[in-house]
Amino acid sequence: MSNKTRNIIKGIAVLLVLVAVMMQMQWVLIPALVGYKFWLVVIAFGLALVASK
Numbered sequence: 001m002s003n004k005t006r007n008i009i010k011g012i013a014v015l016l017v018l019v020a021v022m023m024q025m026q027w028v029l030i031p032a033l034v035g036y037k038f039w040l041v042v043i044a045f046g047l048a049l050v051a052s053k
Contacts, residue, residue: 010047010051012047016040020040024037
């Protein structure tokens with residue numbers, strides 16, 4: 001996996017966590033994702049693990 005791909009995956013992981021945090025703080029409301037905040041963070045953690053190898 002190239003460095004560019006790793007950086008893109010890490011960026012997506014960070015964006016997922018930021019969306020989850022902003023929804024928790026009620027700065028952003030995305031009704032379709034409100035029930036999935038935990039899973040957004042789990043997916044982001046998994047992406048970070050994949051990108052770290």
